[in-house]
Amino acid sequence: SKPLLLVLGDQLSLSLTTLQDAPDNAVVVMCEVAEEARYVPHHIHKIGLFLAAMRHFSQALRKKGFHVHYSALDDADNTHSLISEAERIAEQCGCDEIHVARPGEWRLWEAMQQRENATIPWRLLEDDRFFTTPDDFANWAKGRKQLRLEYFYREQRKRTGLLMEGDEPAGGKWNFDHDNRQPIKAALEFPELPQHHQDEVTKGALADAECHFSDHMGTLANFNLPVTRKQALVDLKHFMQHGLAQFGRYQDAISDSAPYLYHSRLSAAMNIGLLSPHEVCEAAEQCYHEGDAPINAVEGFIRQILGWREYVRGLYWTKMPRYKSANQLGFTRELPAFYWDADTDMRCLNRAVQMTIDNSYAHHIQRLMVTGNFALLCGVKPEALCDWYLGVYADASEWVELPNTLGMVLHADGGLMGSKPYCASGKYIDKMSDHCQHCRYTPKQITGPNACPFNSLYWHFLENNAEQLNKNPRMKLIYGSLSRMSDEKREAIRQQAESFLAQLEVSPGYGQTCHT
Ligand code: FAD
Ligand code: DLZ
Ligand code: SF4
Numbered sequence: 001s002k003p004l005l006l007v008l009g010d011q012l013s014l015s016l017t018t019l020q021d022a023p024d025n026a027v028v029v030m031c032e033v034a035e036e037a038r039y040v041p042h043h044i045h046k047i048g049l050f051l052a053a054m055r056h057f058s059q060a061l062r063k064k065g066f067h068v069h070y071s072a073l074d075d076a077d078n079t080h081s082l083i084s085e086a087e088r089i090a091e092q093c094g095c096d097e098i099h100v101a102r103p104g105e106w107r108l109w110e111a112m113q114q115r116e117n118a119t120i121p122w123r124l125l126e127d128d129r130f131f132t133t134p135d136d137f138a139n140w141a142k143g144r145k146q147l148r149l150e151y152f153y154r155e156q157r158k159r160t161g162l163l164m165e166g167d168e169p170a171g172g173k174w175n176f177d178h179d180n181r182q183p184i185k186a187a188l189e190f191p192e193l194p195q196h197h198q199d200e201v202t203k204g205a206l207a208d209a210e211c212h213f214s215d216h217m218g219t220l221a222n223f224n225l226p227v228t229r230k231q232a233l234v235d236l237k238h239f240m241q242h243g244l245a246q247f248g249r250y251q252d253a254i255s256d257s258a259p260y261l262y263h264s265r266l267s268a269a270m271n272i273g274l275l276s277p278h279e280v281c282e283a284a285e286q287c288y289h290e291g292d293a294p295i296n297a298v299e300g301f302i303r304q305i306l307g308w309r310e311y312v313r314g315l316y317w318t319k320m321p322r323y324k325s326a327n328q329l330g331f332t333r334e335l336p337a338f339y340w341d342a343d344t345d346m347r348c349l350n351r352a353v354q355m356t357i358d359n360s361y362a363h364h365i366q367r368l369m370v371t372g373n374f375a376l377l378c379g380v381k382p383e384a385l386c387d388w389y390l391g392v393y394a395d396a397s398e399w400v401e402l403p404n405t406l407g408m409v410l411h412a413d414g415g416l417m418g419s420k421p422y423c424a425s426g427k428y429i430d431k432m433s434d435h436c437q438h439c440r441y442t443p444k445q446i447t448g449p450n451a452c453p454f455n456s457l458y459w460h461f462l463e464n465n466a467e468q469l470n471k472n473p474r475m476k477l478i479y480g481s482l483s484r485m486s487d488e489k490r491e492a493i494r495q496q497a498e499s500f501l502a503q504l505e506v507s508p509g510y511g512q513t514c515h516t
Helices: 034-038 044-063 082-093 106-113 134-141 149-160 200-213 229-242 267-272 277-289 295-319 347-359 364-378 382-392 398-409 426-432 453-464 473-484 487-503 509-515
Strands: 003-006 027-031 067-071 097-101 122-125
Touching (some): 003 082, 027 082, 044 267, 067 082, 149 295, 229 267, 229 277, 277 295, 295 398, 364 382, 364 426, 364 453, 382 398, 426 453
Parallel strands (some): 027 067
């Protein structure tokens, strides 16, 4: 037998199951294909990241002694689809089986499963670079009415021993969120990111991305994502030394000028395989033991990875493919045009989208409470919003993007991801950020020409979705406030929101034009 070992763009780890116990005659295959760059309109940084990191990884594999076939974007015979490219090379090299680890997206998993009995059969292997497999999650979920992160996370802590003192959680509590909600402060200084050197391989990859996909969001002038394991380790160490200690406290803060604050920006490196979630959590735990970072920061950080990251992946694989078509609140609106160009006078949205255009990054609270919250309040349909998040962020892969967008932001999954929608008015953004002082609107008014649009949209959302939400015990208080409003006030708010929505420009945006 002579296997072809297919390594996908987000499987850049030497520990990958596909590569274990490879026979001497195995052919490792990596493919740059236009289909993967265009199925949603990816940000140019994301495309540059995949091309550069894949090219570097193929070199690392050759150094390890693997026989590597690399399909480059410009190869004349490139078929530009992952499935057909693997099969073409298998035939060319005389391979009789194709091995691949579980991909990051259902559409590929399904296409691969359909080839299990093909002339050259595909063999699908589990991707064990996570703390849990989809089967582990399904077993945990079996028979439970609610799939709450908190319970999943505690089990993960016990199972891995991370931040455990015997049977007890380190610091005496499982959760230190209470200490982690501080708003932005003027005096804060945020760490600068390390600047990564661009060698000839990286420069070549970025030039190819530019040449083929210059119509995509962003420019490559400030590209600074880690594209090798070595660079990713530099970022990891830098975060542990300069970011982690303050991570917890300012986890929910939003800044008008700083894109990263004390966030790690390690998601892209972890998601494509340059760093393992285990080593990232262990590094954070070590900082706690050495007294370099407090428990609220370390616990908060580890919960994001050991808890949320594993949880959303489990949910994705357990609930797909039906999950993707869920739309519990029946939303139908197209994506507002400014999500593509930041052209809005709402300062918080302008900054979140502009930072996204500049860096292919926005931190969690921008994604959830600014662009996400706005889309929720306006009723943007899940497929339009999901395609945007999947395209614009360098760390986006459907297994992690979809539950966050469809479940956490849009509450489209009937409350699996969150017991209540993360809806908020301008008051929340005003409390957590320094945006409003730069905005032409005021968060203190609900109606009138200067009123922050989030305010009327918030009440309008609650009113419109009352049938589905007003029985929710966690929404009782807020529906109580709504019901105490006078009819005139409610009518004025409704009119304010509806006239805002009527003038909200939706455009086919970049997404559609790119496909034509
Ligand atoms: P930090 O704040 O430093 O957090 C540390 C790590 O925890 C992250 O690197 C990430 O691996 C993990 N993490 C944190 N929050 C989550 C979460 N909610 N779900 C899963 N992992 C989490 N994350 C992605 O990796 N890819 C995506 O495509 C993605 N899409 C998102 C879409 C929406 C609408 C929302 C609300 C969140 C999304 N997230 C996604 C989660 C989160 O916003 C990012 O992981 C985080 O902003 C990445 O930046 P960071 O590495 O600086 O994270
Ligand atoms: C996102 C992306 C891009 C832009 N390009 C490629 C590519 O050329 N080759 C590849 O194997 N993967 C690419 N990817 C990632 C894929 O879209 C997909 O998410 C993963 O391969 C699934 O594991
Ligand atoms: Fe955003 Fe409203 Fe504040 Fe303007 S006033 S920055 S729109 S929350």
